[in-house]
Amino acid sequence: MILVFGKTGQVATELQRQGDVTALGRDQADLSDPQSCAAIIADLKPSVVINAAAYTAVDKAEEEEAMAQRINAASPGAMAGACAHLDIPFLHVSTDYVFDGSGTRAWTESDPVSPQNAYGRTKLAGEQAIRAAGARHIILRTAWVFSAHGANFVKTMLRLSETRDALTVVDDQIGGPTPAADIAATLLTLADHMRDRAKGGTYHYAGEPHTSWAGFARAIFAQAGRDVAVAGIPSSDYPTPATRPLNSRLDCAKLATDFGIRPADWQSGLNTVIKELNP
């Protein structure tokens, strides 16, 4: 049995669509209670555990770092500890926000981490707790996740296009939009490899080609047939409680070398999501 923590989120929803998984929502597994998450694994003894739940409210985490830390670090650490005890592989999703966003080169897995906001600090602490727990694991860092469900940039842009014919969008943050469907497919493929005793480790997986939020917005409006003019602005003109990294490019070569998994084609993934939303 593949046990998934998370039920309603973007990646968790796609895992349930694509795989034969047992998904637990907040009512069955509350990540603010690490010991109960570990106990569920000990009780169910699945063949693989995938953690697709997280505290993902990036701005709110600035005020709620202790809660975000429990959900993003203590619970994944406790889950990985339970997996280590039972020799169960543990797969976890992390983020480009562990990096400081400097430079223009795509980040590799061995580059130094230095999160710039509370969410990034808690996600990094989660990675460290998982590595320390000693389970065979995969930490899959991704970025700019979108899908037809949940809260994401694509849905926000489509909603704004109902009432606006011009928007200003940040154009100095660069990254790879990533369809949740492709992240789920990658996790399920990696779960098979891990059951076959692959070594695991930390990997990057995101969409290509790299673009800015403004570039992504233009692609959304073009594909959805919305006539909205997008003017690029610097991040300094769009202040948010949490600082975002300017360079979110993830180098995904290691995943291709070790597992033959290529970066997601976000333009094609966007087409699928827009058809599903049928705006």
Ligand SMILES: NC(=O)c1ccc[n+]([C@@H]2O[C@H](COP(=O)([O-])OP(=O)(O)OC[C@H]3O[C@@H](n4cnc5c(N)ncnc54)[C@H](OP(=O)(O)O)[C@@H]3O)[C@@H](O)[C@H]2O)c1
């Ligand atoms: N979204 C992005 O752009 C992005 C970028 C990089 C990395 N990631 C990472 O990718 C992974 C999946 O993200 P996503 O976009 O699929 O997330 P999402 O759509 O925001 O969903 C988060 C999920 O976590 C659950 N959750 C939150 N607090 C919980 C708690 N205390 N107990 C149990 N469940 C809880 C939520 O349940 P409720 O519905 O009950 O709240 C929801 O199912 C996360 O690890 C995230 O850090 C995301």
